[in-house]
Amino acid sequence: MTKNIKAFTAIGVTLTTALGSLFHFIYEWSGNNYIAGLFFATNESVWEHIKLALLPMMLIFFIGSFAVKGANNFAVAAFLAMLSVIVFIPLAFFSYTSVIDKSVFVMDITIFILSIILGYCIAYRVFATAQRPFLNALALVGIAAIAVCFFTFTYNPPDFIIFKEMYVA
Numbered sequence: 436m437t438k439n440i441k442a443f444t445a446i447g448v449t450l451t452t453a454l455g456s457l458f459h460f461i462y463e464w465s466g467n468n469y470i471a472g473l474f475f476a477t478n479e480s481v482w483e484h485i486k487l488a489l490l491p492m493m494l495i496f497f498i499g500s501f502a503v504k505g506a507n508n509f510a511v512a513a514f515l516a517m518l519s520v521i522v523f524i525p526l527a528f529f530s531y532t533s534v535i536d537k538s539v540f541v542m543d544i545t546i547f548i549l550s551i552i553l554g555y556c557i558a559y560r561v562f563a564t565a566q567r568p569f570l571n572a573l574a575l576v577g578i579a580a581i582a583v584c585f586f587t588f589t590y591n592p593p594d595f596i597i598f599k600e601m602y603v604a
Contacts, residue, residue, distance in 0.1 A: 443503045444559045447495045451551045454491035473586050481525050481597040482588055484543070488520045488551055489585060493578070496558075512561040514574035516554035517581055523550040525597045538601055 458475045465471035474490055476483035496513035499506075506512070527546040532538050592598030 439503050440506050440559060440562045443499050443506070444555045447492070447499070447558075448551055448555045450495055451488060451491040451555075452548055454494075455487040455547065455551070458487050458490060469590075472589055477589055478600050480592070480600050481528055482592065484547065485521055485524050485597075486585060486589075488524070488547065488554070489517055489581065492517055492520065492551075492554065493582070506562040507566045508561050508564060508571055508574075510571040510574035510578065511567065512558035514577040514581075515561055516558040517578065519554045519557050520550045521581070523553055528601075529596070 461475040462468070462471050462477050465475075467477075474486075476487055492513070496509065496516070500509045500513075503509075524546055527549070528538075528543065531542055531546075588598060
């Protein structure tokens with residue numbers, strides 16, 4: 436069991452990072468297609484960069500829920516991994532940019548990668564806990580809420596700083 440979970444975690448970090456990096460360009464490559472914009476980053480806002488990690492995570496956890504045997508609480512692990520990305524990226528980005536008053540590309544990439552590693556480390560720990568069917572059901576509701584936000588906020592963003600376009604200095 437532990438070997439499968441370790442492999443899933445390592446593969447998840449690698450694939451999420453690679454796919455998220457690739458997904459940064461797909462909306463533009465699609466000619467700014469409306470449907471592509473629902474899934475891929477449409478601008479340089481913090482929210483759209485969070486989406487770059489969330490879509491690959493959703494896909495990898497979905498596939499992993501069928502492929503990985505012996506892992507407990509798959510939905511809880513997925514939800515907490517995604518939630519950690521949603522919290523960590525803006526917290527880290529706005530913390531460092533408030534100090535140096537500009538965005539630095541290398542720091543932004545580092546934050547992206549660290550958020551993914553953090554998410555999968557949290558998931559790894561959750562897999563080892565006792566099975567909790569009620570929490571898994573609740574986590575599925577949380578994942579559904581994230582998915583609704585994922586699609587809704589692209590074209591109808593709230594008036595909040597993480598949805599505003601950030602320019603790299």
